[in-house]
Amino acid sequence: xxxxxxIFPSKxxxxxxxxxxxxxDPHYALISPxxxxxxxxxxxxxxxxxxxxxxxHIARKFKPFKLHVSKVSSFQPVNNTIxxxxxxxxxxxxxxxxxxxxxxxxxxxxxxxxxxxxxxxxSNDEHSDVYGQLRMLGIDxxxxxxxxxxxxxxDNGSWTVYETFRLGEE
Amino acid sequence: xxxxxxIFPSKxxxxxxxxxxxxxDPHYALISPxxxxxxxxxxxxxxxxxxxxxxxHIARKFKPFKLHVSKVSSFQPVNNTIxxxxxxxxxxxxxxxxxxxxxxxxxxxxxxxxxxxxxxxxSNDEHSDVYGQLRMLGIDxxxxxxxxxxxxxxDNGSWTVYETFRLGEE
Numbered sequence: 360x361x362x363x364x365x366i367f368p369s370k371x372x373x374x375x376x377x378x379x380x381x382x383x384d385p386h387y388a389l390i391s392p393x394x395x396x397x398x399x400x401x402x403x404x405x406x407x408x409x410x411x412x413x414x415x416h417i418a419r420k421f422k423p424f425k426l427h428v429s430k431v432s433s434f435q436p437v438n439n440t441i442x443x444x445x446x447x448x449x450x451x452x453x454x455x456x457x458x459x460x461x462x463x464x465x466x467x468x469x470x471x472x473x474x475x476x477x478x479x480x481x482s483n484d485e486h487s488d489v490y491g492q493l494r495m496l497g498i499d500x501x502x503x504x505x506x507x508x509x510x511x512x513x514d515n516g517s518w519t520v521y522e523t524f525r526l527g528e529e
Numbered sequence: 530x531x532x533x534x535x536i537f538p539s540k541x542x543x544x545x546x547x548x549x550x551x552x553x554d555p556h557y558a559l560i561s562p563x564x565x566x567x568x569x570x571x572x573x574x575x576x577x578x579x580x581x582x583x584x585x586h587i588a589r590k591f592k593p594f595k596l597h598v599s600k601v602s603s604f605q606p607v608n609n610t611i612x613x614x615x616x617x618x619x620x621x622x623x624x625x626x627x628x629x630x631x632x633x634x635x636x637x638x639x640x641x642x643x644x645x646x647x648x649x650x651x652s653n654d655e656h657s658d659v660y661g662q663l664r665m666l667g668i669d670x671x672x673x674x675x676x677x678x679x680x681x682x683x684d685n686g687s688w689t690v691y692e693t694f695r696l697g698e699e
Contacts, residue, residue, distance in 0.1 A: 360540060367689050367690070370530060370681060370683060370689070373683050373689060374683055374684045374685075377684070377685050377687075381685065388558035391687060506692070511540060513540060513543050513544055513547060513561065514544045514547070515544075515547050515551065517561060519537050519543060519561040520537070520678060520693065521693070522676070522693045522695075523690065523691070523692045525692075
């Protein structure tokens with residue numbers, strides 16, 4: 360099965376992200392707005408028990424931490440994804456590092472740029488149009504993260520939550 | 530916020546349900562295939578901590594139990610919903626009772642008929658056509674349930690998982 364690990368931000372931030380994703384993100388119906396901590400990786404049904412034990416262990420090392428969404432940004436020229444930029448923090452960096460070093464799935468393909476996608480797979484014209492507008496609107500938002508989620512992917516591409524891990528819990 | 534409590538069955542069963550939902554269920558994109566344990570109820574952000582404590586407590590009283598999906602059925606003439614019938618069991622009944630007696634949201638509106646919806650809001654003609662076909666296909670499937678999920682609803686009608694509760698865990 361294909362697994363991934365994400366943070367779902369608050370309902371308020373998800374609703375805001377969805378107001379853009381509805382028009383600009385073809386993955387709108389496949390998953391709620393999220394910050395990807397670990398990209399899709401393959402694992403067997405048998406392995407998942409071991410993975411959840413490791414995730415329990417990782418989650419306990421952390422405490423709830425602040426998340427700061429600071430602006431609208433874009434991955435251009437790499438691709439046409441537009442996103443809410445999440446300021447990196449020692450906790451996010453460490454969490455990302457632990458999820459890659461302690462779980463299957465190899466090394467990250469890219470440097471970690473924490474973000475919440477609000478538009479993707481846009482044409483160049485759409486991208487410059489939409490990005491121009493959204494960048495002007497801006498965003499500045501803080502909230503506390505106290506959990507992350509292990510998800511698996513269904514055959515239709517959508518994601519179901521397998522389990523939640525609360526930061527700092529016994 | 531609006532909350533609900535569900536069981537997500539195995540990926541195998543979700544994929545099968547989605548193969549029908551894609552065509553026959555307008556809620557296809559809003560939530561993964563599920564068994565509703567407690568219908569939508571309103572609760573404040575402050576209350577949710579208390580609710581998760583109660584859910585932790587309820588989950589611990591149970592052990593993982595068998596789920597038997599026995600046939601394709603329909604709620605007609607009440608409505609045109611077609612579903613995988615889940616055989617009721619002492620554990621499902623008790624879980625349903627506990628979630629209503631110990632959490633906010635009042636009494637259940639209907640008798641508890643555990644099921645996984647595969648089609649809804651069909652016209653009468655569609656219903657008899659689709660139901661006729663699916664009933665013939667049938668289903669007989671067993672698996673083990675070892676967790677349930679507390680979800681909340683976003684403004685667009687879709688559901689995000691707030692937290693997972695593993696049955697029988699400390």
